Amino acid sequence: MTETAVEMPAPRIRERRAGALPGFLMLGVGLVLVAGGVALAVSAGGLRVPGILVVVVGAVLLRGLTAVSPGQARVVQLLGRYTGTVRQDGLRWVNPFSARRPVSTRIRNHETDVAKVNDADGNPIEMAAVVVWQVRDTAQALFEVDDFVEFVAIQTETAVRHIANSYPYDTHEGLSLRDNADEITEKLSEEIGARVASAGVRVIESRITHLAYAPEIAQAMLRRQQAGAIVAARARIVEGAVGMVESALERLAEHDVVDLDEERKAAMVSNLMVVLVGDRDAQPVVNAGTLYS
Numbered sequence: 001m002t003e004t005a006v007e008m009p010a011p012r013i014r015e016r017r018a019g020a021l022p023g024f025l026m027l028g029v030g031l032v033l034v035a036g037g038v039a040l041a042v043s044a045g046g047l048r049v050p051g052i053l054v055v056v057v058g059a060v061l062l063r064g065l066t067a068v069s070p071g072q073a074r075v076v077q078l079l080g081r082y083t084g085t086v087r088q089d090g091l092r093w094v095n096p097f098s099a100r101r102p103v104s105t106r107i108r109n110h111e112t113d114v115a116k117v118n119d120a121d122g123n124p125i126e127m128a129a130v131v132v133w134q135v136r137d138t139a140q141a142l143f144e145v146d147d148f149v150e151f152v153a154i155q156t157e158t159a160v161r162h163i164a165n166s167y168p169y170d171t172h173e174g175l176s177l178r179d180n181a182d183e184i185t186e187k188l189s190e191e192i193g194a195r196v197a198s199a200g201v202r203v204i205e206s207r208i209t210h211l212a213y214a215p216e217i218a219q220a221m222l223r224r225q226q227a228g229a230i231v232a233a234r235a236r237i238v239e240g241a242v243g244m245v246e247s248a249l250e251r252l253a254e255h256d257v258v259d260l261d262e263e264r265k266a267a268m269v270s271n272l273m274v275v276l277v278g279d280r281d282a283q284p285v286v287n288a289g290t291l292y293s
Contacts, residue, residue, distance in 0.1 A: 006194040015139040015200070018076045018084025023065050023091025030065075033058030064096030071106040073138045085138045103138045107204065112157050114210050117164040119177065124214035127164045127177070129185075131156050131192055131206040140200030148199045155195040156206075163188050169213065177211055184208065245272045 034055050041051030066086065068074055074086040078098040086092050087105070094100065111130040119125050133152055135141045141148040163177075163184060170178050177184055185207055193203040213222075249265065 006191060008195060008198045011137070011140045011144050011198050011200070013082060013139050013143050015137045016084050018074075018086050018094060020066075020086050020088070020092040020094050023067075023093050026061060026093035027065060027091065030058045030062035033061065060096050061093075062096075064093045064098075066092050066094055066100050068092055071104060073103050073105050073135075074100045075103055075138050075142055076100055082139055082143065087138075101142060103135060103141060105135050105138070107132060107134045110153055110156055111209065112153075112160055115157065115161055115164070116214055117161050119164055120166055120168045121171075123169055124216065125164060125169050125177070126210060126212050126214055127160060127208065128210035129156070129160045129188060129206055129208050131189075132204040133192075133196070133201050134204060135200055136202040137200030140198065145199045148201060151199050152196050152201055156192055159188060159191040159195055162191065169211075177208075181208060241273055245269050248272065 035058075037051045037054030037056075037058060039051070040047040040054060043051070066074055068086055068089045068091075070089045072089070074092075074094075076083045076086060076094050076098050077100075078095055083095070083098065085103075086094065086100075109130060109132055112128050114126050114128045116124060116126055131152070135148070145151045167175055167177050167180075167184060170176050175183055188208070189203050189206040192206055196203065249268070
């Protein structure tokens, strides 16, 4: 078993809702101010300066309009300070002096390159995985790490290498990368999720997409697997053959078909085992005499 808990720094900031007004309402107000200011500026009543001021106010209000697409959020900063996130799609209005940075909240895929690593037994293997992830906290995604997309990519590759180092490729005891895909991918998802949680990212799913021995040992390990499969099959055959022989001797004795001494029982067991365990068809020999000749 491997320890998948990862000690990552606790996030210092959390997403909160930004104060935003309906965009079309403020669009109408801004257009009215601009049009009214222009009208005042060109009038003959000496209102040029007030008209220009009204136009400037209207233009400033229009600058606060922000279009938010579905699957996207806007992180609002005022003078470098985080003031909130706008997630509601459509035309919204925020403080016109604030900076608005777009952050995608869509579901994304990241597939790692095929990595050559050593498994828990020291055998070189090749392994790759795909992770499905999504930004959960836009503030943490922007302010806790430099580049959250690159951060997810690097941490995913690190988790894949750690999982590969923690389990053998193939074993008859405990978990193995080849035979316990569901358990291994669950642990992989847990580790990736723990590594990227401080960046405001949640892991939806992860899967191993490539798993194989390295080319330089692939043939040798294939022969070892074949030998192990043959030994396991032989053990199963012998176990079944012994049971069949026991059953045959018990039924012969139960129905009093023939009375066999210990020597004849041993010969019968030997013959039955040869027939049942041999990998070739047995050649029958008809005994025309007695059991003892």
